Amino acid sequence: MKRILILILTKIIAFILFKIQKNSDLPGLIALKLDRAIISYFTLPQNTIFVSGTNIKSAVANNIYQIYTKEGYNVAENAFSSNHYLGVLTYLIKNSNLFGKIKPNILVLKVDTLALENILSKLTPSHLIVTNLSREQSMITGHFEETFIKIKNNIKEPTKLILNADDPLVFSLSLHYKGNITYFGIENNFNNQNTTLDYDDNLDFLYCPICDTKLIYEKIFYNNIGHYHCPQNHYTRPTPQYPVTIDNQETCLINQQKIKLSEPVLYHVYNLAATYTLLKEQVLIDNEKIINHLNNIKDITIEKYQHHNKNFFFPPTKTTNPVSYYHILDYISKQKTPITLVIGYQRLSNEYIENDVSWLWDVKFELINNDYIKNIICLEKYAYDIALRLKYANFNPDRITIIKNEQKFLKNLDEYTSENIYFLTCDNLTKKFKKKGK
Amino acid sequence: MTIKIAYLYYDLLNLNGENGNIKILKQQLEKQNIKVELVLLTTTDNIIGESYDLFYIGGGTENHLRIALKHLQKHQQTIHQAIENHKFFLVTGNSLELFGKKGIGIFDFEEQTAEKPFQEVILETDFVGKGIIGLLNQKKDIIETKYPFFKNSQQGIHYINFFAPKVFGPIFAKNPLFLEFFLKQLVLFKYPFFTFQPIEFEFEEMAYYNYQKLMHKKLVE
Numbered sequence A: 001m002k003r004i005l006i007l008i009l010t011k012i013i014a015f016i017l018f019k020i021q022k023n024s025d026l027p028g029l030i031a032l033k034l035d036r037a038i039i040s041y042f043t044l045p046q047n048t049i050f051v052s053g054t055n056i057k058s059a060v061a062n063n064i065y066q067i068y069t070k071e072g073y074n075v076a077e078n079a080f081s082s083n084h085y086l087g088v089l090t091y092l093i094k095n096s097n098l099f100g101k102i103k104p105n106i107l108v109l110k111v112d113t114l115a116l117e118n119i120l121s122k123l124t125p126s127h128l129i130v131t132n133l134s135r136e137q138s139m140i141t142g143h144f145e146e147t148f149i150k151i152k153n154n155i156k157e158p159t160k161l162i163l164n165a166d167d168p169l170v171f172s173l174s175l176h177y178k179g180n181i182t183y184f185g186i187e188n189n190f191n192n193q194n195t196t197l198d199y200d201d202n203l204d205f206l207y208c209p210i211c212d213t214k215l216i217y218e219k220i221f222y223n224n225i226g227h228y229h230c231p232q233n234h235y236t237r238p239t240p241q242y243p244v245t246i247d248n249q250e251t252c253l254i255n256q257q258k259i260k261l262s263e264p265v266l267y268h269v270y271n272l273a274a275t276y277t278l279l280k281e282q283v284l285i286d287n288e289k290i291i292n293h294l295n296n297i298k299d300i301t302i303e304k305y306q307h308h309n310k311n312f313f314f315p316p317t318k319t320t321n322p323v324s325y326y327h328i329l330d331y332i333s334k335q336k337t338p339i340t341l342v343i344g345y346q347r348l349s350n351e352y353i354e355n356d357v358s359w360l361w362d363v364k365f366e367l368i369n370n371d372y373i374k375n376i377i378c379l380e381k382y383a384y385d386i387a388l389r390l391k392y393a394n395f396n397p398d399r400i401t402i403i404k405n406e407q408k409f410l411k412n413l414d415e416y417t418s419e420n421i422y423f424l425t426c427d428n429l430t431k432k433f434k435k436k437g438k
Numbered sequence B: 001m002t003i004k005i006a007y008l009y010y011d012l013l014n015l016n017g018e019n020g021n022i023k024i025l026k027q028q029l030e031k032q033n034i035k036v037e038l039v040l041l042t043t044t045d046n047i048i049g050e051s052y053d054l055f056y057i058g059g060g061t062e063n064h065l066r067i068a069l070k071h072l073q074k075h076q077q078t079i080h081q082a083i084e085n086h087k088f089f090l091v092t093g094n095s096l097e098l099f100g101k102k103g104i105g106i107f108d109f110e111e112q113t114a115e116k117p118f119q120e121v122i123l124e125t126d127f128v129g130k131g132i133i134g135l136l137n138q139k140k141d142i143i144e145t146k147y148p149f150f151k152n153s154q155q156g157i158h159y160i161n162f163f164a165p166k167v168f169g170p171i172f173a174k175n176p177l178f179l180e181f182f183l184k185q186l187v188l189f190k191y192p193f194f195t196f197q198p199i200e201f202e203f204e205e206m207a208y209y210n211y212q213k214l215m216h217k218k219l220v221e
């Protein structure tokens, strides 16, 4: 079928779905069925930023979107659709004219690492930010090395890459790319630097990609993220364009200017570093204004609700892979009030159907084994697997309660919980708990 | 009493929660009042076969297997001797490749690329009464081995005390009976008159049972 007709048809479907308030990737699916290469029909704005990586892509994409919006630009972001292939395709269908031209002047797309291959092979953004590449939840969809190869094979000029200098795997994209690359990175951690890595630190990529010698780390921020070099000097962490220095728990320094931190956590600092570097690269906004906006950004707010005299807390990112989990556990470990933790999955995510929860063993629950964590409630389908993992993180089984059903948990809140409840739950459950809290 | 464990290529071969096997074994041995010495070894280290009771290797990416193999080749003799001397090995996931014809050639199995997806499996063995749960990468099939690990699959090797089920992930977390079997064999080999305390499985059995149920449901669907 002619592409213009496909676009008309799928736009109508998208409109109907919108009218019946159903958010679905059906328009993308139909378009793809009718034309496997339909995505190449779209013309992106001159300023198109793809944000990808295992973590923090939503926060970075949203920061960029917010700042351009506040500056009065006509900008679009796929904040409310999925960042998988069909989600991105559906988003393009909805936001283009009949000739496939995207209407706004600036487009910010967060793209799942698995979708990046197919999208980059057909569309060329002006900028691609890669935040990090780490192990995912599922082996079935492939591991970080496969993801890396797919990205490497599909990046092409004139896309400008904006890469995390502190991630040695991300940096190795530079060995395969002739185009323009800018790096972001940070200079220090909040407290004492780690200098050693233990076997359970998700050791994804620690060897020189040129000579296979183990990299030496001068600084380790978490897992394999830090400052590294090959002992034979083939491969040294590149110097970021605008290195970020953490002053204290409240502020950091970017390009000699102070920026307020909304929370003292590393991934917030990485958000700021990536956002700042992109905005400087695009040179649409003055430095002073960028700094001003970054000072007012709240990209990691923990949502808080009240329910039956209890505080319900919801972390800002999904706990769907070991690294996002790491950041949230790091945050929780710094809280100094009695806490009940609720961990539960009905299904890991909507994309995968398997039952394998091996990835829970890559989550360092040991980080939160302190006296403030009063008890942990394990909910739903994988409650026993979670409890099992916690037991081997040295949580006494007395602190672990198994409740298979979330209704039962809500009915007996007082019996089970202390005043502050943190929810580490899948989307389905989170929705239900948020409703209660409102 | 001490059990010395070498975690080989801990910084290369550790995909999919496989460090869990070490955590679990260590804790369960300690509960039996056995001291555990865990030694992390990698490409910058020498391997001395006599020093350890157990060698553990997890699964990894293709590139990481390649890097590990370069090092392992230098220690082929040591490893071969250790296996023949009844040292314990636990090799999970795709790392069995390291020991085949395309690796250091201790076992003469050959692998064939197959276009089968990853699959969750429950496979039978001779040494534990219940099937072993795991995640199998079937993109590589073993054609034939004289020493199969499973009764109903060629995906793995069991030879003397060399245990290599080709399943990924923390096999001890998913299979309490296999953990119990392995732990007892390991301890009794070194301390034949050891008296075991009952092993506590607070959550393991329910997790196992639950998984079986979910698998069954998936098959029915």
Ligand SMILES: [Zn+2]
Pocket (backbone or CB within 6 Å): A208, A209, A210, A211, A212, A213, A230, A231, A232, A233, A234, A235
């Ligand atoms: Zn090198």
